[in-house]
């Protein structure tokens with residue numbers, strides 16, 4: 076008992092800790108980081124599920140705050156040993172303005188970096204995204220690439236632009252002296268499309284399928300591969316990186332790592348059917364039912380309607396020119412950098428990841444099961 080009390084000395088802060096990924100990171104830290112004394116969870120919106128965490132041996136501190144407010148971030152970071160910065164505005168549907176996306180994702184990240192420097196916090200893990208690399212605006216495929224694969228990363232959409240800028244800030248901050256004179260050690264994790272319990276877009280597809288009488292209609296060719304990774308494995312990578320950053324600062328500082336596991340390479344829609352199929356949905360068509368030019372036209376129409384209706388209401392359907400381009404461009408990773416640098420192995424097998432996700436869909440309100 077005395078040993079474990081002595082070992083529990085670290086204070087972690089997770090920004091965005093109430094989001095889809097953030098909640099998994101929080102729960103994973105509590106399960107798998109024995110050195111934790113206090114876990115601070117910082118988010119714009121705090122979830123009620125946090126209450127159940129407060130009865131355990133680790134002090135759980137919920138902080139309602141906004142990453143764009145430097146003083147709120149500074150107060151949350153003060154005294155923390157490690158910051159895991161997952162907070163972000165994930166918007167590829169035109170819900171938020173480009174300015175707001177920039178403010179949250181870029182200025183928010185700058186605030187986190189400055190807070191670490193001022194507070195003397197030495198370890199910062201940033202949740203980046205595959206979109207920092209691609210797909211690019213030219214629609215070039217990225218086929219089973221790794222962190223060193225040459226690729227023309229050019230973006231126009233506010234979300235990938237903001238993630239790329241924020242990632243650069245984090246990597247450039249590696250080595251800066253924090254209060255007390257020690258160097259800041261940073262790194263960035265780049266998940267591909269995350270899936271698993273709590274995934275809002277999976278929920279949207281499921282409900283859309285139910286509304287369409289248990290059917291979804293194929294829009295993307297089955298040959299287009301889209302990288303996916305299970306949320307539990309992404310969370311586990313964050314926990315491992317945070318743990319190893321101190322011991323392997325010279326190797327890991329300033330590095331980027333794609334998040335990967337054993338999830339199969341498939342098209343976005345075929346991959347979703349791995350979970351939605353067993354829950355009673357059917358994907359109609361072995362080839363896209365509509366020609367590509369018509370989808371491009373519908374996506375452009377949606378963008379126009381969004382613009383026209385903006386003064387009256389928010390029209391933000393799943394299909395727009397950007398989401399169509401992403402879904403239609405092969406982007407998959409094949410790498411072992413995380414295994415080589417910090418011993419990462421996926422914690423959840425593909426079978427486990429699939430079963431857990433199916434159970435979650437089945438438990439959803441309105442489920443056909």
Ligand SMILES: NC(=O)c1ccc[n+]([C@@H]2O[C@H](COP(=O)([O-])OP(=O)(O)OC[C@H]3O[C@@H](n4cnc5c(N)ncnc54)[C@H](O)[C@@H]3O)[C@@H](O)[C@H]2O)c1
Nearest residue numbers: 091093094095096118119141142161162163204266268269
């Ligand atoms: N979902 C994916 O497929 C995916 C893939 C790659 C990278 N990412 C990255 O992972 C991170 C988490 O994404 P997610 O899918 O869990 O999204 P999410 O929207 O579920 O979670 C983001 C969290 O950040 C919080 N947040 C937003 N603005 C904030 C602000 N101004 N101040 C404080 N908190 C704020 C939100 O309240 C939310 O809880 C993001 O940085 C995202 O860019 C996500």
Ligand SMILES: C[C@@H](CO)CCC[C@@H](C)[C@H]1CC[C@H]2[C@@H]3[C@H](O)C=C4C[C@@H](O)CC[C@]4(C)[C@H]3CC[C@]12C
Nearest residue numbers: 165167204206267268294343393394398399401402
């Ligand atoms: C053409 C439609 C017919 O069914 C399908 C549209 C699917 C899109 C809504 C999604 C296809 C690829 C997704 C993105 C990808 O998985 C990676 C992402 C990175 C991450 O940082 C944020 C989420 C996302 C942009 C994700 C969003 C939804 C898609 C564009």
